[in-house]
Amino acid sequence: MAEVKPHMNLIFVGHVDSGKSTSVGRLLYETGSFSEQDKAKIQKEIETLGKVDFEFAYFLDTSGEERKKGVTIDLSHQKFVTDKYEFTIIDAPGHVDFIKNMITGASEADAAVLVVDGKEGIMAQTREHTYLIRVFGIKSLIVVINKMDLLGYDQKKYEDVKKSIVEMVKVSYPNAESFNYVPISAKDGINIAKKSDKMPWYTGPTLLEALNNLPLPERPTQLPLRVPVEDVYSIQGVGTVPVGKVVSGIIKPGDKIVFEPSHVNGEVKSVQMHFQNLEQAGPGDNIGFNVRGIEKDQIKRGDVAGLVSNPPTVVTEFTGQIIILQHPTAISAGYSPVLHTHTAQVPVKFKQIIKKLDPKTGATVEENPATIKQGDAAIVVLEPLKPLSIEKADVIPQLAGFVIRDMGLTIAAGRCIDLVVKKD
Ligand SMILES: Nc1nc2c(ncn2[C@@H]2O[C@H](COP(=O)(O)OP(=O)(O)OP(=O)(O)O)[C@@H](O)[C@H]2O)c(=O)[nH]1
């Protein structure tokens, strides 16, 4: 039997046009995941569009609109196998209009590649994405400094931009110095899967080597079972089949489970991944599971499945440690934007602003401030205006991250540090 390699969900993030899709396309092409026929098809399309250069991004950006606009809109998931891992690569959009899709990707990922355009340096979404992946508990990060061709493959220019990126990454990751900062040209295929003589001064790993060197993702099998529901199907002859990624714990046939906040119970009849029945599934597995005793319309996206003996937490309110990423004016108690966490999306009210913190050190700057604004970190009490399941960061950190959105903007991101359990 073929050896089973550990699975890793890897997201590519970074500012619009930094070259995420091009890097992923290159990586998959050079390692044989895309064929010469795939490439020939794209070449034809490029000519039809009257473009000159080949676009490796087209391997990922497959919709007409994405190709016409030259931007990624939706997430694309690609399977990719190396010596060490079986990766699912998630190519996220960088454009600020599609940040909701990026957030969904971040909540699915174990590790991230941050792509920075070496010529432009740090841009708005370079910063925002770095913060967001940290909020969603991603611990391993590789930074690629792309478009080195535009910098003449110059070491000094690489060092300068690297230095500024390390400082920026440090805000979210104090261990920023321990990450790899790989200078690449996705366009020319330099330092993706093979080294070249263009940058003899660079002695670190290629992107592919850095991917293989990523530490094994943590698999919190010891924590209580939690499966946020992404979708629910009713399959003829089978029954109700919710699908989603196991975040923590183990699920197996025979388990008595409950979906919260919908508050309905059932029994697991079978667990499937990639159309195969499993004896059990654990963290990181994207599964469909057939549940006896529940109709399709009794549960929905945003519910979380857990064992009846240790059910998902439903809250009446919770305390969040947040950072305000962008807001045109100021936020005060009573403000009601939308909260996104795992697969749930609910309106929420700022009930109280407890204190303002120094975003760099976490020290208290002001108790009970009347307002908070862009750039501030704060401790706030949030009240979901519809039922919500969320967990405390020190209990199930994987389900404590959230984002607050309004007016098409990501207003804030944070973690749930305390909560009030809803009584039946
Ligand atoms: N010169 C140069 N251009 C590059 C390189 N990598 C990508 N590009 C170009 O940069 C543009 C944007 O590339 P994409 O890969 O679509 O960027 P992206 O980060 O996926 O963009 P979004 O998904 O829309 O956020 C394209 O025109 C690419 O050809 C590079 O290494 N050198």
Ligand SMILES: [Mg+2]
């Ligand atoms: Mg893209």
